[in-house]
Amino acid sequence: MSLTNYRALGRSGLVVSPLCLGTMTFGAGDWGADEAGSRAIFDAYRDAGGNFVDTADIYAGGLSEEFVGKFIKDTGSRDEIVLATKFGFNGSRNPLAGNQPQTGNAHAGGAGAKNIHRALEASLRRVGTDYIDLYWMHIWDGVTPVEEIVQTLGDLVRAGKIRHYAFSDMPAWLAMKAATIATERRVPGPIAMQVEYSLVARDVEAEHVPAAREGGMGIMPWSPLGGGFLTGKYKREDTSGTGRLSGANPFGDSKFSDRNWEILDVLKEVAAEQGLLPAQIALAWVMAQRGVVSTLIGARSLSQLTGNVAATEVKLTGDQANRLDQISALAGGFSANLTSPMIRRMVYGGHDVKGWG
Ligand SMILES: NC(=O)c1ccc[n+]([C@@H]2O[C@H](COP(=O)([O-])OP(=O)(O)OC[C@H]3O[C@@H](n4cnc5c(N)ncnc54)[C@H](OP(=O)(O)O)[C@@H]3O)[C@@H](O)[C@H]2O)c1
Numbered sequence: 013m014s015l016t017n018y019r020a021l022g023r024s025g026l027v028v029s030p031l032c033l034g035t036m037t038f039g040a041g042d043w044g045a046d047e048a049g050s051r052a053i054f055d056a057y058r059d060a061g062g063n064f065v066d067t068a069d070i071y072a073g074g075l076s077e078e079f080v081g082k083f084i085k086d087t088g089s090r091d092e093i094v095l096a097t098k099f100g101f102n103g104s105r106n107p108l109a110g111n112q113p114q115t116g117n118a119h120a121g122g123a124g125a126k127n128i129h130r131a132l133e134a135s136l137r138r139v140g141t142d143y144i145d146l147y148w149m150h151i152w153d154g155v156t157p158v159e160e161i162v163q164t165l166g167d168l169v170r171a172g173k174i175r176h177y178a179f180s181d182m183p184a185w186l187a188m189k190a191a192t193i194a195t196e197r198r199v200p201g202p203i204a205m206q207v208e209y210s211l212v213a214r215d216v217e218a219e220h221v222p223a224a225r226e227g228g229m230g231i232m233p234w235s236p237l238g239g240g241f242l243t244g245k246y247k248r249e250d251t252s253g254t255g256r257l258s259g260a261n262p263f264g265d266s267k268f269s270d271r272n273w274e275i276l277d278v279l280k281e282v283a284a285e286q287g288l289l290p291a292q293i294a295l296a297w298v299m300a301q302r303g304v305v306s307t308l309i310g311a312r313s314l315s316q317l318t319g320n321v322a323a324t325e326v327k328l329t330g331d332q333a334n335r336l337d338q339i340s341a342l343a344g345g346f347s348a349n350l351t352s353p354m355i356r357r358m359v360y361g362g363h364d365v366k367g368w369g
Pocket residue numbers: 033034035036037043066067150180181206207233234235236237238239240241243245254255256257291308309310311312315316317319320
């Protein structure tokens with residue numbers, strides 16, 4: 013497999029690479045890359061055949077969108093690149109302010125029509141283009157009715173300002189309801205789900221993955237390396253000083269749990285057997301999961317990017333995949349296991365009946 017192994021994102025004609033270049037690091041201060049570093053990452057991804065670039069209005073206060081726009085313009089690649097950006101988080105207030113008593117414009121976030129139009133115009137200006145290929149709702153606001161979201165985004169598709177839309181960080185039922193409404197009304201529907209998915213984050217398998225399949229949406233994992241945890245560069249006894257997850261950072265240390273260290277031990281074993289890096293094995297594992305179309309890779313440096321792109325060539329043996337599956341499996345309750353082989357056998361008199369697809 014290589015980055016030119018293009019595939020359709022969901023039930024759509026949008027054709028993308030198996031790895032999408034995440035640009036949350038572009039211009040992002042301490043844990044990010046400056047303009048020259050970001051450009052080197054962008055160029056290496058493009059040289060490897062990558063055609064899919066993901067940014068957001070909120071990344072580095074808009075700088076990420078500006079860098080991406082500039083790089084696309086410099087390289088004359090607008091027609092070749094699938095450009096994705098996002099709306100939803102509120103840029104009028106420091107998102108890292110926590111509980112500090114600081115307020116901003118309530119209409120500078122969320123999925124209401126008023127904010128979507130404002131956010132899109134601002135993104136188009138920053139990127140320097142007149143259309144977005146894939147417009148993501150970055151996060152559901154918990155308030156806006158699905159009907160308003162489908163109406164607003166569908167209108168933007170019809171107006172030619174965006175080519176497709178999709179949802180990130182939303183309940184599975186919301187995406188499924190949007191897909192259903194869109195089908196019934198014969199209007200544009202969501203084509204993908206962007207969700208945290210990795211060996212240390214598998215909760216989406218219960219609801220999101222089946223909903224994505226049923227609704228014609230491709231799965232795009234974010235943080236496939238758990239923000240860097242699955243590179244193996246953090247040590248259980250000392251997690252300081254090695255990357256984004258250590259010390260003072262905006263991502264916290266939630267990845268440093270006993271369970272995750274055990275997953276990492278097995279990941280390292282498999283990496284040693286293959287003579288590869290744990291990051292490459294972790295990426296290969298997530299890319300092979302059901303419903304996954306394109307996986308977001310994030311890099312702070314060129315060497316990280318090139319190492320991660322090489323994961324497209326990795327083949328896990330059945331035994332290696334099983335060991336990784338088993339150590340990282342979530343127990344889940346009864347509802348999460350409704351589609352398990354055991355329940356299927358209870359229903360079909362002991363037969364392993366396969367559904368379609
Ligand atoms: N929709 C959402 O809510 C959401 C949320 C998060 C991210 N995203 C998207 O997903 C993309 C990827 O997410 P992510 O950056 O969290 O992914 P990730 O792959 O889990 O983490 C990437 C980070 O891990 C470290 N790293 C990566 N490759 C490495 C290597 N080979 N060796 C050592 N360290 C390595 C780097 O950080 P350090 O060097 O600083 O350790 C890098 O910035 C983002 O750019 C963004 O586009 C979306």
